[in-house]
Amino acid sequence: MASRIIPVDTFDLVVFGGTGDLAQRKILPALFKRFCAGQMPRGSRLIGAARTTMDAAAYRDFVRGALSEFGGEAALDRSAVDAFCEKLTYVAIDARGDQGWDTLSGMMVPDRVCAFYYSVGPGLFSDLSQRLHRHGLVHANTRIVVEKPFGHDLDSARALNRELSQHFEESQIYRIDHYLGKETVQNLMVVRFGNMLFEPLWNAQYIDHVQITVAETVGVRGRGEYYENAGAMRDMMQNHLMQLLCLTAMEPPAMFEPDAVRDEKLKVIRALDVVQPHHIVRGQYTAADGHSSYREDVDNPRSKTESFIALKCHLNNWRWAGTPFYLRTGKRLKERDSEITVVFKDTPHSIFGPEAGRHRNELTIQLQPDEGITLGVTIKEPGPGGMRLIDVPLDMSFAEALGPDADSPDAYERLIMDVIRGNQTLFMRNDEVEAAWAWTDPIIRGWEARGDAPKPYDSFSAGPDDAAMLMRRDGREWRGMKH
Structure with missing residues (x-):
């Protein structure tokens, strides 16, 4: 029994920490499965961003390896994997410096739905938010996805919320809990x-x-x-x-x-x-x-x-x-x-x-x-x-x-697509x-x-x-x- 696919607008998804464990195990396989389900419109792009220096071709090879290990049976279809990888590109970026930010900014399409997935430690949330704002990457259709932990205690949670609220409206912040x-x-x-x-x-x-x-x-x-x-x-x-x-x-x-x-x-x-x-x-x-x-x-x-x-x-x-x-x-x-x-x-x-x-x-x-x-x-x-x-x-x-x-x-498939739709029901x-x-x-x-x-x-x-x-x-x- 196939479910009805709800269409989404063309989007860009930038995964900070795009070479990390969470990206390999959960985020990239989830996006690949949504692509196979026909839920990634023509023109949509996935941009890996991390400190590692590599070009787009090397990143596509990296993603092929991740899908081979974690993508399930769908990843056995090499033509589907190749088509998915055509949507991928990569930028080497320094979350606490200036490297790569002008390149990323130049890649973005104005006013398109754009989600930035913080697949990094919470110590980088503030740095990423500041630089997104500084380089003009925050607009009405910008969303950020934040993984737990959302603080270590009440004081740190309040501090994190204050920091994020300086750069984003609450309607733009998606605190993800895969459960x-x-x-x-x-x-x-x-x-x-x-x-x-x-x-x-x-x-x-x-x-x-x-x-x-x-x-x-x-x-x-x-x-x-x-x-x-x-x-x-x-x-x-x-x-x-x-x-x-x-x-x-x-x-x-x-x-x-x-x-x-x-x-x-x-x-x-x-x-x-x-x-x-x-x-x-x-x-x-x-x-x-x-x-x-x-x-x-x-x-x-x-x-x-x-x-x-x-x-x-x-x-x-x-x-x-x-x-x-x-x-x-x-x-x-x-x-x-x-x-x-x-x-x-x-x-x-x-x-x-x-x-x-x-x-x-x-x-x-x-x-x-x-x-x-x-x-x-x-x-x-x-x-x-x-x-x-x-x-x-x-x-x-x-x-x-x-x-x-x-x-x-998978839970990540559903939640990432909810981010693209702008639906915060399942987010804290x-x-x-x-x-x-x-x-x-x-x-x-x-x-x-x-x-x-x-x-x-x-x-x-x-x-x-x-x-x-x-x-x-x-x-x-x-x-x-x-x-």
């Missing part, structure tokens, strides 16, 4: 607001609790320096899981329009209660089965940085009063698993008696590794011998439901970023002031035992990756 580009994340809004079945029940009266899990099997080797200064709280909880929480808990926006959606997400963040210390579990993976420990990966034998965190959160608003949200994320865990599970309350009275056991409906939105939605319902177990109840899933795997030819774009706004940090900072300062150390947990386990106890104290269990 929001996932098909299932967007389907969460459709399930809630497009089906009468769910929205009347989507509140504290009917929902017992919500679980959000983002688990990874990889460690932090190769990102040790960054991760040691960030930890799971800053790297994942403050942005990815916060966004999933917002989409799960927000009120219905008046319309599916950028600011209407982001206004409701902001209200969720501002309604988050202070997290009590006994509702926080931090962990750090140890060595196992020939795999290094976190401390070895970051080369710090005394590290107190968490590679795992679990929180119990509450929202102080009418819809969710009394319904807890349990969030957890970590590295080097037993499964790669990202999901949101909405657990409904027990029926008010069971007519089948205590021997029937306890049964609850659960709605699970699976984000990875396989996207899909599952609704757990209770039925009678087939056969004679009384009324025995069992739980069975009503399962909708997107790959199965939509067929093998379903066009399900400045006040949203700052509100998230305003909630996160006191949690971090609290454990630093208490001198709390993360609990060790075995690599490829479900995390610290304390995370299981966080749920069991409330008579609940983690779904999916269990202890």
Whole structure:
């Protein structure tokens, strides 16, 4: 089932850091797939920009190599790769100097939609913005794409927002979180607001609790320096899981329009209660089965940085009063698993008696590794011998439901095209970023002031035992990756 291709205007996309890891693994393959889907109009150009000195031909060879490794089956079509590469050019540029800026400026077409992708460290955001402005590259159709981290704390996030706002309007700034580009994340809004079945029940009266899990099997080797200064709280909880929480808990926006959606997400963040210390579990993976420990990966034998965190959160608003949200994320865990599970309350009275056991409906939105939605319902177990109840899933795997030819774009494909269209619905706004940090900072300062150390947990386990106890104290269990 092929999706309808929404046309876009002719555009230029400049990728600062065009020879970097993110460009090779995500940005360039995403653009190639959109090109193959017919969504790159004639005359559109992709411009790689980095400090490395090379000509356009060498850059095209570089991109061919990236697509060969990360472009999937589509990259086996050499004629498609060659046609895509014809749209590519390159400029050697110094983000903190003058080299290459006049060349880049001379390449631009006045008033054409032009997106500048900051695929570089946040330390260069200010320098790039200043030089774009100085060389006349900022106009009404200019957009910039900014990768996380959006600051290290509230003060740095505010400083970054101030710096960007000196050169761009908020409507020109696209803070990208690839989790929001996932098909299932967007389907969460459709399930809630497009089906009468769910929205009347989507509140504290009917929902017992919500679980959000983002688990990874990889460690932090190769990102040790960054991760040691960030930890799971800053790297994942403050942005990815916060966004999933917002989409799960927000009120219905008046319309599916950028600011209407982001206004409701902001209200969720501002309604988050202070997290009590006994509702926080931090962990750090140890060595196992020939795999290094976190401390070895970051080369710090005394590290107190968490590679795992679990929180119990509450929202102080009418819809969710009394319904807890349990969030957890970590590295080097037993499964790669990202999901949101909405657990409904027990029926008010069971007519089948205590021997029937306890049964609850659960709605699970699976984000990875396989996207899909599952609704757990209770039925009678087939056969004679009384009324025995069992739980069975009503399962909708997107790959199965939509067929093998379903066009399900990668998150970066969707989000980059949204930038070109000028649609900010799935991108974070400045006040949203700052509100998230305003909630996160006191949690971090609290454990630093208490001198709390993360609990060790075995690599490829479900995390610290304390995370299981966080749920069991409330008579609940983690779904999916269990202890």
